[in-house]
Amino acid sequence: MKKIISLILVIVIVASFGIVSFAEKEGKAEAEITSVDNNPDFVLDYDLTAAYLCEASTGKVLYATNEFKAASIASVTKVMTLLLVCESLDAGKFSLSDQVRVSAYAASMGGSQVFLEEGEKITVEDLIKSAVIASGNDASVALAELCAGSESAFVKMMNRRAAELGLKNSNFENTTGLDDTTTNHYSCAADIATISCELIKHSIILEYSSIWQDSIRNGEFTLTNTNRLVRYYDGCNGLKTGSTDKAGYCVSATAKRGNMQLVAVILGARTRDERNAAARELLDYGFANFSLYEKSEEYIENIKITKGNIDSAELYSSPFKTVIDKTKQGAVELEYDIPESIVAPIKCGDSIGSVIYKIDGEQIGKSDIYASESVEKIGFWDIFTRILKRIACG
Numbered sequence: 001m002k003k004i005i006s007l008i009l010v011i012v013i014v015a016s017f018g019i020v021s022f023a024e025k026e027g028k029a030e031a032e033i034t035s036v037d038n039n040p041d042f043v044l045d046y047d048l049t050a051a052y053l054c055e056a057s058t059g060k061v062l063y064a065t066n067e068f069k070a071a072s073i074a075s076v077t078k079v080m081t082l083l084l085v086c087e088s089l090d091a092g093k094f095s096l097s098d099q100v101r102v103s104a105y106a107a108s109m110g111g112s113q114v115f116l117e118e119g120e121k122i123t124v125e126d127l128i129k130s131a132v133i134a135s136g137n138d139a140s141v142a143l144a145e146l147c148a149g150s151e152s153a154f155v156k157m158m159n160r161r162a163a164e165l166g167l168k169n170s171n172f173e174n175t176t177g178l179d180d181t182t183t184n185h186y187s188c189a190a191d192i193a194t195i196s197c198e199l200i201k202h203s204i205i206l207e208y209s210s211i212w213q214d215s216i217r218n219g220e221f222t223l224t225n226t227n228r229l230v231r232y233y234d235g236c237n238g239l240k241t242g243s244t245d246k247a248g249y250c251v252s253a254t255a256k257r258g259n260m261q262l263v264a265v266i267l268g269a270r271t272r273d274e275r276n277a278a279a280r281e282l283l284d285y286g287f288a289n290f291s292l293y294e295k296s297e298e299y300i301e302n303i304k305i306t307k308g309n310i311d312s313a314e315l316y317s318s319p320f321k322t323v324i325d326k327t328k329q330g331a332v333e334l335e336y337d338i339p340e341s342i343v344a345p346i347k348c349g350d351s352i353g354s355v356i357y358k359i360d361g362e363q364i365g366k367s368d369i370y371a372s373e374s375v376e377k378i379g380f381w382d383i384f385t386r387i388l389k390r391i392a393c394g
Helices: 002-015 074-090 124-133 137-148 151-164 189-199 203-209 272-289 380-393
Strands: 029-031 050-055 061-065 099-101 121-123 213-216 221-224 236-244 248-257 260-269 290-295 298-306 312-317 320-325 332-337 341-343 351-359 362-371
Touching: 050 189, 050 272, 061 272, 074 124, 074 137, 074 151, 074 189, 074 203, 074 236, 074 248, 099 137, 121 124, 124 137, 124 203, 124 213, 124 221, 137 151, 189 236, 189 248, 189 260, 203 236, 236 272, 248 272, 260 272, 260 290, 272 290, 290 351, 312 351, 320 351, 320 362, 332 362
Parallel strands: 029 320, 298 341
Antiparallel strands: 029 362, 050 061, 050 260, 099 121, 213 221, 236 248, 248 260, 290 320, 298 312, 312 362, 332 351, 351 362
């Protein structure tokens, strides 16, 4: 009689078994605030077209003035050129040791150059170093031709990549920034910072852009970095300078101290010294007033699973980072929003809850709490087997 009653209970349970699914979603973390108002106590007192300061890994804006104003950018153009070169390198289209034969067109470039000769063979690595360190226009064109077959085809790639990055105030006509004959070649400080943050994800760039002096052609030709901040500013590890009569003096300067990587963009300074001084002041302001708060992925707890083929699953929090006021170090509070139980099925990575980060009661961001394993909905025979085991044991 007891077994008959148990079988009836199984049927009732299966008949009433519902399916509740959580939306499939990658665990993520995001900062609540992506920019800050300029501190009224800090004024960048230079005659500039635009200035911009952000933290590279979060994109958080720390200072900005005229950041969306379209302007000539001279050789700072090469941050986009180099980004596409690095992406082509990562895609396996060529290797650093590959030899490139220099075209007549590439060898004809004026301005900053490493004096490539038509027909000369030079490695991809030496071309990248020449473009990064010495701002070689001839090297930049040779790299563009390697990637796309011609500079004009490469320029189309540049503008397509700009669109993919969501840049609204940039258009490129060449790979070098030479602007004697250009009519529609421009960018803005915010866009240059976006490209720069993307570029320095490629470690090879920071490896070269942080060098003060190097050489190519087996040591026969010396490269000296056009970015003097590399030599004179603590933590500077790049990135690209530029100057023409039309653009004035420009720079996208990167520097890292501790775990915080900053990008400072200066456009349209009157002199090289003012450009460097303005970039230095921006970076000083960032390091003096802000810090990068980071929380790594970590185990939170086990959560009860109902109607699942297992009874519980481990929960983890997604990594989180944001920039905070330096005086608030140690003041970040964490709140956990987690249900008491969840209903199967769930998939590994499904968002189950969140960690809310606050300072002085104000939310500064949140990160997902996610399931570390998939849990299937319990089936008829799983339920049947469980009940029979209980009967057998009892």
